[in-house]
Amino acid sequence: MGFTCPNIDGTVAKGGCIYCENESFSPNLTKENRAFKLNQASAQNPYLESQLAQLEYQYKKSKTKLAKKFGAQKFIVYFQSFTNTYAPFSTLKALYEKALELPDAIGISVGTRSDCMSEEILEFLRRKKDEGKEIWIEYGVQSIHNETLKLINRGHDYENAAFWIKKTKEAGLNVCVHLIFGLPKESQEMMLQSAKAVIDLGVDSLKIHPLYITKHTKLAHDFNAGLFTPISEELYLDTLTKAIKMLPDNIYLQRITAGVNPLVAPLWCRDSHPQKNRAKRALKEAGFEY
Ligand code: SF4
Numbered sequence: 582m583g584f585t586c587p588n589i590d591g592t593v594a595k596g597g598c599i600y601c602e603n604e605s606f607s608p609n610l611t612k613e614n615r616a617f618k619l620n621q622a623s624a625q626n627p628y629l630e631s632q633l634a635q636l637e638y639q640y641k642k643s644k645t646k647l648a649k650k651f652g653a654q655k656f657i658v659y660f661q662s663f664t665n666t667y668a669p670f671s672t673l674k675a676l677y678e679k680a681l682e683l684p685d686a687i688g689i690s691v692g693t694r695s696d697c698m699s700e701e702i703l704e705f706l707r708r709k710k711d712e713g714k715e716i717w718i719e720y721g722v723q724s725i726h727n728e729t730l731k732l733i734n735r736g737h738d739y740e741n742a743a744f745w746i747k748k749t750k751e752a753g754l755n756v757c758v759h760l761i762f763g764l765p766k767e768s769q770e771m772m773l774q775s776a777k778a779v780i781d782l783g784v785d786s787l788k789i790h791p792l793y794i795t796k797h798t799k800l801a802h803d804f805n806a807g808l809f810t811p812i813s814e815e816l817y818l819d820t821l822t823k824a825i826k827m828l829p830d831n832i833y834l835q836r837i838t839a840g841v842n843p844l845v846a847p848l849w850c851r852d853s854h855p856q857k858n859r860a861k862r863a864l865k866e867a868g869f870e871y
Pocket residue numbers: 586587588589596597598600601602603662663664694721
C-alpha cells in the first residue's frame with residue numbers, strides 16, 4: 582500500500598534488516614512496489630488517493646483469485662509489505678476504514694513493527710473490533726534475543742516487542758507473531774526460547790519460516806563472502822516440530838514457510854511443492870497434520 586519502514590528510511594536505521602530486500606539494495610524495485618516517501622510529521626499525504634485506489638485494485642484482484650481457487654466468500658484484508666502503521670494517523674485511518682468497507686471484507690490484518698505502534702492506532706482499531714470487525718496485528722518479532730536483533734539490524738529490542746504485544750492484547754485485538762528460524766548465530770535452544778516466550782505472552786497465532794537469503798540484501802553479501810551458513814532443512818523441521826509441541830490448543834500456526842523469489846539460499850526452499858511435502862511428512866511423523 583506504499584508504506585515504507587523507519588528501519589530503511591533512516592528514522593531508526595538505514596538499510597533495514599539484513600535480510601530485507603528494499604531500495605537500499607534493490608535499485609530496480611518496481612514502481613508498484615516502491616514505498617511512498619511520506620512526511621511522518623505532516624497529516625498531508627499527496628499519495629493518499631493513489632494508495633486508496635491501489636488498495637481497491639489489489640483487493641478486487643485477490644478476491645477474484647481466491648474466490649475462484651477456494652470458493653472463499655469472506656475476506657480479511659492483509660496489509661503486508663513494509664511497516665503498515667508507519668504513516669500519519671489520518672492516512673492509516675483512511676486506509677483501514679476503506680479496507681473495512683470493501684465488499685465482503687470482514688476485517689483487516691496489519692503487519693508492522695512494534696516500535697511503530699501507538700495508543701492512538703490501538704484505540705482506533707479497538708473501536709473497529711467493538712463494531713464487529715476482525716482485527717489482527719502481525720508483529721515481526723523474529724527473535725527474543727537482543728544480541729540477534731542487533732546482528733540483523735532490527736532496530737528495536739525484544740522488550741519493545743513484548744510491551745506492544747501486551748498492549749495489543751489488552752486492547753482485545755488478535756496478535757500474530759512472526760518468528761524466523763536460522764538467524765545468524767542462533768542455536769536451536771535460542772529459537773525454541775523465542776517460540777516459548779511469545780507463546781507465554783498469550784499471542785493468538787504464529788507465523789514461522791526459515792531465514793531466506795534474497796539477492797539484493799546485506800545477508801546475501803555475507804553469504805557470498807562465506808560469513809553466513811543458512812539453516813539446514815533437518816534442523817529447521819526438527820526445531821519447527823519442537824516448537825509446535827509447545828503450542829497450546831488455542832494458538833494457531835498460520836505458516837511454516839513463505840514464498841520468496843528469486844531465492845539465493847537455502848536451496849532446499851527453492852521448490853515449494855517438494856519442500857511442503859517433506860514438511861508434511863516430518864510433521865506427520867511427529868503426529869501433526871499440515
Ligand atoms: S522491518 Fe520489515 S520492512 Fe523494515 S527493514 Fe525489517 S524486514 Fe524490511
